[in-house]
Amino acid sequence: MQRPDPFNAQCPTRQVLDRIGDKWxxxxxxxxxxxxxxxxxxxxxxxxxxxxxxxxxxxxLERDGLVRREVFATVPVTVEYSLTELGRTLAKTVEALTLWAESHIEAVQEAQRRYDRGGHEMN
Known part of the structure; x- marks a missing residue:
């Protein structure tokens, strides 16, 4: 089976990449x-x-099968959100990105300061 090409505008993989590229x-x-x-x-x-x-x-996220919306017949109606099993697999990957950001934030901020000062040559 041929691997999807995310650089192609019609590639369905882009939908998932768009989702995980959204900060919210x-x-x-x-x-x-x-x-x-x-x-x-x-x-x-x-x-x-x-x-x-x-x-x-x-x-x-619900449409993508990542989040479950559960409605409880209370007054007023109670709605709870949780991750599906599929959502949990993505959350683990997102957690790895979060850990990377936390452990590299100082280097990123230093690079930003250097860039803002006009030192565009990055190491």
Whole structure:
């Protein structure tokens, strides 16, 4: 079987890459990998995400089979979000990227300072 070509505009792999390239999706995946949460709890814990963006991102993640939305018949209705098994596999990969960012942030910030000072030659 031929491997998909993500450089081709029609490649379906791009959909997944777009999803994991979205900062809100990544943050939601990390948060839901820790625990099942309600909408407002997610909104409180992820600073600066709007209600609209959280809703759109959750719907996209649910459509992709990464997030499970469970509705409970309470008054008012309770809705909880959790990762599916597929979502958990992606969350592990995202966690590795997060660990890389945490362990290399100082080098990245130094490179940014050097660049901003006009020293565009990177090592």
């Amino acid at each position: 999706a990544v943050l939601i995946l990390i948060m839901l990998d820790r625990e099942t949460l309600r909408f407002n709890a997610l909104r409180r814990r992820i600073e600066n995400i709007s209600q609209k963006m959280l809703s759109q991102t959750l719907k996209s």
